[in-house]
Amino acid sequence: MRRILAVICAAVLPGWLAAAELVLPAGAVAVSERATALGVYQLPAGPEAADKVPSQRFEGRILRRTWRLEGQAAVLQILAPLREQLLAQGYEVLLDCAARDCGGFGFRFGIEVVPSPDMMVDISAYHFLSAVKAERAVSVLVSQSGGAAYLQVIDVAPPAAGPAIMKPAQQALVEELPLELAKVLEVQGHTALRDLEFQSGSARLGERDYASLRDLAAVLEANPGYRILLVGHTDTVGGLKQNIAISKRRAGSVKARMVESLGVDSGRIDVAGAGYLAPIASNRTPEGREVNRRVEAVLISN
Template sequence: MIRGLALWLVWPGALAAQVLTLPGNATLDSDVSVPLDSYDLPTGPWSDGAIPATRVEGAMTTQVWRVAATDLASLQLLRPLRDQLRQAGYEIIFECDTQDCGGFDFRFGTKVVPPPTLQIDLSDFRFLSATRGSGAGTRAVSLLVSRTPQAGFVQIIRVVPADAPSVPALTAADDPPARARGPVAAGDLAQALDGAGHVVLDGVTFQTGDVTLGEDEMPVLQHLADYMAANPVVQVSIVGHTDSQGGLEGNIAISRRRAAAVIDRLVTKHGVDRRRLTAAGMGYLAPVASNLNEDGRAANRRVEAVVTGPIE
């Protein structure tokens, strides 16, 4: 039986104990507890060289969950956990999505379990801080959610007062499994762009070092063109990514040329206005899988569409 796990949020003495449940296809990959520690709980995005935070002290538990499903959206994982925190009486004091958090700087400026236990897509992660109570009785929880094409990842950090009553052990629970997604369809692409603000263009792939698109039909590009036609004020950045073979500068150039090749196809074959498209290249700086094997490298050689805002 595949387990979803539950983290007690309200301790003995409360009228009703609440649990934070994860999908039934989640497994606990890391679980570290210390009786007394301090944690700088982020309260805002990276700014002026730092992350604003409030220090909480007490018994701290850090967990990493892996959700075995392909192409999960980060919001798909975060939203039910956020709802459960609110139901348990927690106040959401800070929530952010990728660049709103501060991107690369935020991810490396706060407490994060290192890979491969926790894998973070620097182009798609979400963070949330929540507290309950005040003063010495404050209880705090943070969630860091991201994904690779093969799985979703959830980091949970919980701090409770060191002198609180005995905290119950983690308890098994069964939530419906998170569903795997197939190739991006028109409705899925529109939902991803409207909700998460970006989507991997499935079927647009490259071999290592290659920047040329094949002549095969790529339905996802027609779906993107249809989305832009239905949303005539939206601007989109096409972002290329590479695996880690070769140097950084060369890979950034390659990834930008891949993005440019996709834009050329969208313009010449699908009728998209070039003025609404921009090309960008991340090289190997935002992997979604391990570069230590060919499957991971293939997943990293991808192109994404990112909504950058309305036409100004």
Template sequence: MPSAAQLTFPAGAARISERITALGVYQLPVAAEDGDKVPSERFEGRIIRRTWRVDGQSTVLQILAPLRDQLEGLGYEVRLDCAARDCGGFGFRFGIEVVPAPDMMVDISRYHFLSAVRGQDAISILVSRTGAAAFVQMISVGPGRAAAEAEKPVVQAEPGPALPVELAKVLEVRGHAVLTDLVFDSGSTRLRDGEYDSLRELAGYLAANPQYRLLLVGHTDTVGSQAQNAGISERRAQSVKERLIETHEADEGRIDVAGAGFLAPIASNLIPEGREANRRVEAVLLAD
């Protein structure tokens, strides 16, 4: 039996992101949402999180089914195979680990999830369509060499460079977007000096679309009290607003700020990677 899954992706698939945890814990979903919880099985080892964008008209199942067949051919046992509503819809989507947007985009009504196990190795695949493209997330975990080599997909067509998802598309499809390139000084609410593509794009989008306003929402992890985090998150959102105005001449009257603290996590606060993902500022699109 091969020590690593060699999966063939459809033509048009392009890698967006890769995140590797040398040693961590992944709670593999193994059943649909049950009573506001997603049943899971614990796996420990090297965790590899990858995402792809697949252009074209393929449906979610047309993308997932060949990947499932390949995993079964490699000796993996499927633990969970469900479509959006059967998985639990909104509750399932926010009860599992999902790579933050724009690297992974999930339409609550158009996704399919698969988890599979082979010995101490585990894999989950999440596929969703949003707009004109589909997005694929694969998380693999396992001990030692098998996990280190796991999931080296082959794309049928010659792969191109990673495709960043345009911020404007994320805003128009989802109504909000995480500003993933922002950097704050450690322990500070001050946005570090530098050029940020997300802010340049936001300002340009705002100028080109006078029918919209923006709400900048700060978010934190769960370290500290909610009252403290609400204040910190709002001040960080305010610093982003000030940079948009000062550097990119954005219209101050069309940008509001708010601080959510730790009330809206997008990842688990029980692991460092999750807490890092939760410390973020999001742009929310509003009608003027």
């Protein structure tokens, strides 16, 4: 019989199911948590149409969390019990759709998704739900990717709700799940190098040691047949031509650091700039623009 893990939701999803329990499948392991004390979240309220995802604006304390579940559980098997619990708590469902019905690729890139490897989304195998209750909003995204399921919950609550207090016994349930860069590249084909720092308005990479570059160099050393494409990305501030240029220069700075400091063969790394053409979050918020400013490593040969 499948074992069910009951978690006091003040520990799992602070502030939106105050005294209730959220039941997750056994083996659900917390991967990431990102909190914004006061921000704006555009809650998806309908399928993508004409390159836009209808949304409702919510302002308040935003908590973004992701989990990973090993195995082949269907996305709807994971999402359906969460939907029932939301309904039982008095939430009204605004949108409940599977990949194709949501809008497929257009919907996926029109909503906010926690960056990989913390959240991975298969364009053909995901399910999305959004719900509201008074001034509170919550979205749930579940996807299968590379033999595992990924769960993302974004919760918005009024600032007056205050932070939740986690009891020691509950804290143990929120553990970090390390994901090897090599595995992410093999499963998804690309990964964002999230620890990189560039000077404001500059393509110059900060002068410090970056774990992501060490890991990427190790992947190339361990896999002689691999080649990597470094792709720079920006937010939508400024013109497209300008952004493509600076994004390519930033990717070039990363390549130079790997070649000069880590001894990687320059012939195994190509660079490109996408500017703001491939966002992974909304450019309508400061948080989204920050996420979109990134350099990704793409596996281009095996």
